[in-house]
Amino acid sequence: MTLPGSPFLSRRDGALTLDGVALQALAERFGTPLYVYSQAAMLDALAGYQRALAGRRHLVCYAMKANSNLAVLQTFAKSGCGFDIVSGGELRRVLAAGGRADRVVFSGVGKTRAEMRFALQAGVRCFNVESESELRRLSAVASDVGVTAAVSLRVNPDVDAGTHPYISTGLRENKFGIAHDHAVAVYRLAASLPGLRVAGIDCHIGSQITQVAPYLDALDRILDLVEEVEAAGIAIDHVDLGGGLGITYTDESPPRPDELVSQVLARMDARGHGRRELLLEPGRSLVGNAGVLLTEVLYLKPGEAKNFCIVDAAMNDLMRPALYEAWMAIEPVRERQGQRQRWDVVGPVCESGDWLGRERELAVDEGDVLAVLSAGAYGMAMASNYNTRPRAAEVMIVGGEAVLVRERERTTDLFAGERPLPSVG
Ligand SMILES: *Cc1c(COP(=O)(O)O)cnc(C)c1O
DSSP: OOOSSOTTEEEETTEEEETTEEHHHHHHHHOSSEEEEEHHHHHHHHHHHHHHHTTSOEEEEEEGGGOOOHHHHHHHHHTTOEEEESSHHHHHHHHHTTOOGGGEEEOOSOOOHHHHHHHHHHTOSEEEEOSHHHHHHHHHHHHHHTOOEEEEEEEEOOOOOOSOGGGBOOSTTSSSSEEGGGHHHHHHHHHHSTTEEEEEEEOOOBSSBOOSHHHHHHHHHHHHHHHHHHHTTOOOOEEEOOOOBOOOSSSOOOOOHHHHHHHHHHHHHHTTOTTSEEEEOOSHHHHGGGEEEEEEEEEEEOOSSOOEEEESOOTTTOOHHHHHOOOOOEEESBOOOSOOEEEEEEOSSSSTTOEEEEEEEEOOOTTOEEEESSOSSSSGGGOOOTTTOOOOEEEEEETTEEEEEEOOOOHHHHTTTOOOOOOOO
């Protein structure tokens, strides 16, 4: 049987393994719910980008919001990767993991003064600026700190990435980016403001994109602008095409990173932009297929209309199904003989939207461990404490050994910052 997603995941004598390590043993040793990542799978995904970019001026900036565990950041930092951050907190994580600030690009529509100040003092490589107001604010903060901020304008290329509306970001109606028609004027403003230096241009058209064409459309729109801006006397050094490359959750067949990159580079060459530095901000495609979420079956609840398989992981642990109606493969960790039945796999949270998978054909029993596949991206990173549920532990497989890279949260941690009201009277 083939498993969607990662070549690092396989079944041996009925037992599911990640990177050669039996997942049942990890569930028993560390408890459930448990995120498990393969470091080798992450490095393999990164190598796909780096191979295709070899010999070119480039920087791969891992979009760390996909999975910001320090061990993941360390893994990428050691391999020469930079980071795409969207908050001051993410910058603190990069520094804590030994990453270099001069390989960080700072994205996001709502950077605060404090975040700008911190990033300037740390020496981030570039700010991806999303509005005129932000540009003025950054100019003021940089002047105040006494440094020059390198800026790139995030331009909205108005291309349809053909993805879910919540994760499509490159259309005119999205909150992200500066409208293509205004971009030249905003570059003129950037060039005139104190404390700023124009460094590049960027876009990010969406997520879980499964074709090359939207990237080439966006690139063409961006290069048109580069030519216009440079004709106005403002030099642009780098082009940052953002992230968004999809992964296989079920039967999608997105281009491999090297296929995407080689077509992008070919288009840049064809348009005479071959010597320009290329930045990319992949998130999901570096980590998504490298992780699974393990969960134990608590109760089977067969019913008239539906059968419910109630597990110990819930929407607070893995939000993608509830938030985007995302389909993620669910596999028993140990194959069980017997009749398959159709189950809705649901968590204990008090919401009807708390499900991990609907109408799945599974042979399961209480106490079995299930694996939700392709859970390495936007899994733990989006986890919450809803229903006062401590967040899961995380394990990384490094050279065949399982390493605990995040302890399971303790319930008392969840209300440690809360203060009972002083007693009255
Ligand atoms: C989320 C995000 C990314 C990464 O997107 P993926 O789909 O995970 O590759 C890159 N750049 C920006 C600005 C983002 O917001």
